[in-house]
Amino acid sequence: LYAFPLLWMVCTALKDNTEIMRMPPTILPEAWNWNNFPDALSEFPFFLYLRNTLTIVSIQMVGNVMSASLVGYSFARLRWPGRDVWFIVLIATMMLPGAVTMIPTFIMYKNFGWMNTYLPFTVPTFCGGAFNIFLLRQFFRSIPMDLSESAKLDGCPELGIFLRIILPLCKPALATIAIFGFMGCWNDYMGPLLYLNDETKFTLTYGLRTFQMEHDTDWPHLMAAATIISIPTILIFFLCQRYFIEGITLTGMKG
Numbered sequence: 348l349y350a351f352p353l354l355w356m357v358c359t360a361l362k363d364n365t366e367i368m369r370m371p372p373t374i375l376p377e378a379w380n381w382n383n384f385p386d387a388l389s390e391f392p393f394f395l396y397l398r399n400t401l402t403i404v405s406i407q408m409v410g411n412v413m414s415a416s417l418v419g420y421s422f423a424r425l426r427w428p429g430r431d432v433w434f435i436v437l438i439a440t441m442m443l444p445g446a447v448t449m450i451p452t453f454i455m456y457k458n459f460g461w462m463n464t465y466l467p468f469t470v471p472t473f474c475g476g477a478f479n480i481f482l483l484r485q486f487f488r489s490i491p492m493d494l495s496e497s498a499k500l501d502g503c504p505e506l507g508i509f510l511r512i513i514l515p516l517c518k519p520a521l522a523t524i525a526i527f528g529f530m531g532c533w534n535d536y537m538g539p540l541l542y543l544n545d546e547t548k549f550t551l552t553y554g555l556r557t558f559q560m561e562h563d564t565d566w567p568h569l570m571a572a573a574t575i576i577s578i579p580t581i582l583i584f585f586l587c588q589r590y591f592i593e594g595i596t597l598t599g600m601k602g
Contacts, residue, residue: 353577360384360570367566380567387571390562395547396554403468403550404532410472411479411528412521418475419483420509424495434484441477445537453541467542468532479524486520487513526587533580551576 355374359367360383362376421427422434456467490513498508514521539553549557555576559569 353581356570356577357574360387360567360574362567364565364567383567383571384575387568388575390568391554391558391572393551393554393572393575396549396551399465399548400533400550400552403465404529406465406469407472407532408525408528410469411476411524414473414475415479415483415524416514416517416521417509419480420487420513422480423484423487424492424513425505437477437480441481449537449541456542461542463543463545463548465548468535468538472528479527482524483517483520486517490516522587526583529583530580 358374358376361379361381363378363380366373366377422430422437452467456462459466461467461470494512495508498512503511534552535550536552536556539550540556543549543553546557555572558572562569
């Protein structure tokens with residue numbers, strides 16, 4: 348059921364326009380037109396958009412993992428005044444839909460002079476995301492405090508405990524955050540639509556939309572381009588599925 352849209356997309360990418368418009372429709376193509384894929388890549392600057400997307404994705408993944416791990420560790424294993432209150436405030440921000448914050452955020456970034464740059468996509472990730480922080484906090488709380496106390500008795504500073512003991516034990520949760528960040532950034536369309544107007548800075552999803560507007564009736568090439576863009580997300584999910592499931596499962600073991 349879930350794979351059928353992907354199957355339909357791939358099969359459509361291997362047909363020609365005449366076969367696509369034929370009634371009744373068929374799933375498998377009669378003639379396998381593999382040339383649709385290189386032809387689609389030649390009709391828009393795919394590799395330029397790929398480079399732009401990978402640049403944003405790489406910075407976002409580093410920012411998400413770094414900020415969420417530091418803040419989550421603070422909420423889970425350090426004691427400081429108002430910790431629980433600020434954690435409630437953090438969780439409350441998850442209730443705000445994106446449509447509510449979209450216009451204020453756009454005005455703020457415009458006043459910063461960040462329009463037509465990658466800063467709106469990269470800088471906020473170093474400030475921490477509520478869901479990522481919550482996920483890592485729950486994972487950190489499942490690690491026995493005896494490990495940290497033993498390290499303190501040996502003279503290890505708090506930062507050393509975090510880097511040498513806690514982080515190596517949290518690889519599944521960190522991988523989960525990295526996967527979420529990759530998927531969200533790779534498929535992001537609204538962000539580039541709001542902040543980018545230079546075609547040389549477009550991402551793959553925004554570039555695919557411009558390709559669609561220029562070739563709205565060229566379904567084989569459009570589906571071929573969509574198939575190529577979807578391949579990395581499919582591969583990442585299947586290759587990292589074990590870490591993803593393990594991170595989600597272990598996070599819910601202790602509240």
